[in-house]
Amino acid sequence: MTEKPLIEATGLRKSFGDNHVLQGVDFTADRGTVTVVVGPSGSGKTTLLRGLNALDPVDSGTVRIGDVSADFGALASAPRGRVRSATAALRAQSGMVFQSHNLFPHKTVLQNVVEGPVIVQKHPRAEAEAAGRELLAQVGLTGKEDQYPFQLSGGQQQRVGIARALALAPELMLFDEPTSALDPELVGEVLAVMKNLASEGWTMVVVTHEIRFAQQVADQVLFVDGGVVVERGTPTDVLTHPAQERTQQFLKRIL
Numbered sequence: 001m002t003e004k005p006l007i008e009a010t011g012l013r014k015s016f017g018d019n020h021v022l023q024g025v026d027f028t029a030d031r032g033t034v035t036v037v038v039g040p041s042g043s044g045k046t047t048l049l050r051g052l053n054a055l056d057p058v059d060s061g062t063v064r065i066g067d068v069s070a071d072f073g074a075l076a077s078a079p080r081g082r083v084r085s086a087t088a089a090l091r092a093q094s095g096m097v098f099q100s101h102n103l104f105p106h107k108t109v110l111q112n113v114v115e116g117p118v119i120v121q122k123h124p125r126a127e128a129e130a131a132g133r134e135l136l137a138q139v140g141l142t143g144k145e146d147q148y149p150f151q152l153s154g155g156q157q158q159r160v161g162i163a164r165a166l167a168l169a170p171e172l173m174l175f176d177e178p179t180s181a182l183d184p185e186l187v188g189e190v191l192a193v194m195k196n197l198a199s200e201g202w203t204m205v206v207v208t209h210e211i212r213f214a215q216q217v218a219d220q221v222l223f224v225d226g227g228v229v230v231e232r233g234t235p236t237d238v239l240t241h242p243a244q245e246r247t248q249q250f251l252k253r254i255l
């Protein structure tokens with residue numbers, strides 16, 4: 001029997017006032033795979049990602065990650081406490097890396113990484129610090145543990161952000177344009193860390209304009225436009241031989 005997909009999103013809808021940003025998004029992703037989401041600016045990619053981890057819950061549709069699922073349409077009329085526990089359970093399933101890292105400026109690199117495990121997950125500090133040092137090594141930051149964010153380059157800060165998300169031991173990692181705020185010469189080091197995570201078997205959903213990264217690393221690519229998944233397939237299907245006119249036009253504009 002084949003394993004169920006790790007991520008299953010069905011009928012996701014979300015509006016901001018009259019702006020119907022997600023208009024019925026469906027997709028699945030298997031454990032250990034990398035999904036890259038591409039599409040024009042304003043097409044709903046960030047909204048989709050924030051919906052997957054319930055940071056900004058969708059209006060309706062269901063999200064299942066592993067054995068945690070939430071039916072947001074049903075939750076709309078549920079008591080607040082139930083909504084809060086459902087969204088918290090879903091949020092705990094994924095680690096999120098943002099466009100800019102949002103590190104605590106007055107905490108050291110290591111303190112930033114262990115904050116979640118110690119404060120939220122109540123792990124003993126010494127244990128969390130040992131795990132944190134390993135994660136920092138994994139993202140190439142051994143020796144930077146006691147520095148402060150302002151002493152690091154943007155690429156290094158972003159790698160601390162990745163280590164911080166990993167420290168919570170999530171089921172999967174979500175990346176929202178993790179390199180788009182970086183100077184071009186710093187993009188490669190962050191993508192290299194992400195490639196490494198992919199090869200270690202992490203399940204990842206990545207919103208990015210880095211088409212080469214998608215071609216090299218993605219198991220599936222979603223082209224999102226106008227709040228729907230217009231096309232979904234392998235990088236070769238979607239990026240090299242797109243079937244849909246809208247995908248072809250988008251790729252012509254960015255390549």
Ligand code: ADP
Pocket residue numbers: 016019021039040041042043044045046047048
């Ligand atoms: P993308 O990531 O593809 O660029 P977004 O998901 O960020 O697109 O945004 C999709 C649309 O939703 C845009 O029109 C944006 O202005 C709108 N939007 C996103 N977040 C909010 C918000 N918090 N309040 C109002 N409108 C929003």
